[in-house]
Amino acid sequence: MLEVLGYLAGCLTTLAFVPQVIQIYKTKSAKDVSLAMFLLFTLGVFMWLTYGLMTNSFPVVAANAVTLLLSLVILFFKYKYRNVA
16 A cells, blocks of 8 residues: 555656646746756755665656656756747
8 A cells, every 4th residue: 555655646746747848848938947946856856766776666766767857858948948038
């Protein structure tokens, strides 16, 4: 039951970033995304991923690997669309 809770929490927190990625992609604008917040968040997710790997916690690894990927996509869009009005 505890592992199911971990998977569910990981899915929900990871999927929360999908609408943001889609919104930025559609509008070609990331001006309202805080660069400082996403840099700190991405570092935190990387650390959680590292923790999950070191403790062999697959739910933590799976959720944070996907979240890290989505976060890096948002940071990429933030850079790519930086000059878009």
